[in-house]
Amino acid sequence: MITAPALTGRSYDDITVGEVLPELAIPLTRTLIVATAIATRDFQDVHHDPELARERGSKDVFMNILTSNGLAGRFVTDWAGPHAVLRRVKIRLGAPNYPGDTMTMTGEVVSKADGLVEVKVQGANSMGNHLSGTVTVAFAEGTR
Template sequence: MNSTQRRFDQVQVGDELPALAVPITVQLIAGGAIATRDYFPGHMDKDAAQALGSPHVFMNILTTNGLVQRFVESWAGGPGSALRDLKIKLGAPNYPGDTMTFSGSVTAKRDSDRSVEVTLKGKNGFGNHVTGTVRVCLA
């Protein structure tokens, strides 16, 4: 977690968030599925995933959602920030052995609730795994 609290008045539209590279592993995929109580075999069993036509186990949307939250919260810093809205769309699957790299920027500011909108993407070797927007209130 970022030890510096991001302040609303210091953030400008166009500010870039620092990139975050997330290695995609079997442990991350299976652990995320188990933690979110998603016991679909394609997230934990390579043979089952391959029987479905997938080359390997693949990440579930709830794990992706958590990684998006981690990306934005680590930029926002400290307890003075709060996620208010998160909208994502999945694209290319995340498979073990790849890396998903998050990038994003501030695309809007709203004075009424001291929030900013971050538009982001998480890209892997196949293309965009996730795209979306997150609204976060800042101190």
């Protein structure tokens, strides 16, 4: 029988300011962009209808901010592990995420105090930075 390794995650004590997170490449498929817009109840046509998106000046449908926000949070919590709880995601958007591209997430620990870890994040695609900002996670009392 094959079993998956236990999910232990990171320990607060083992995290250091300046630590660089492993990159995460996210393929930007049309399905991802449309499905996540629908899942977040964002029915703006620019997120699912290519023809109407072009009529409004875009080259194609593009990712909505709720999806970008969720991907930034996922990037950090996947690195931090199951003992970390998302406390704050503060991002700004730049270049749009269009289908057929890839967004590469990068991050660095910029502060650590009182059980909180703040990570500076960036998500870049072929046009430049799609998102930049910070994600803060808290660690449960027993995992420090």
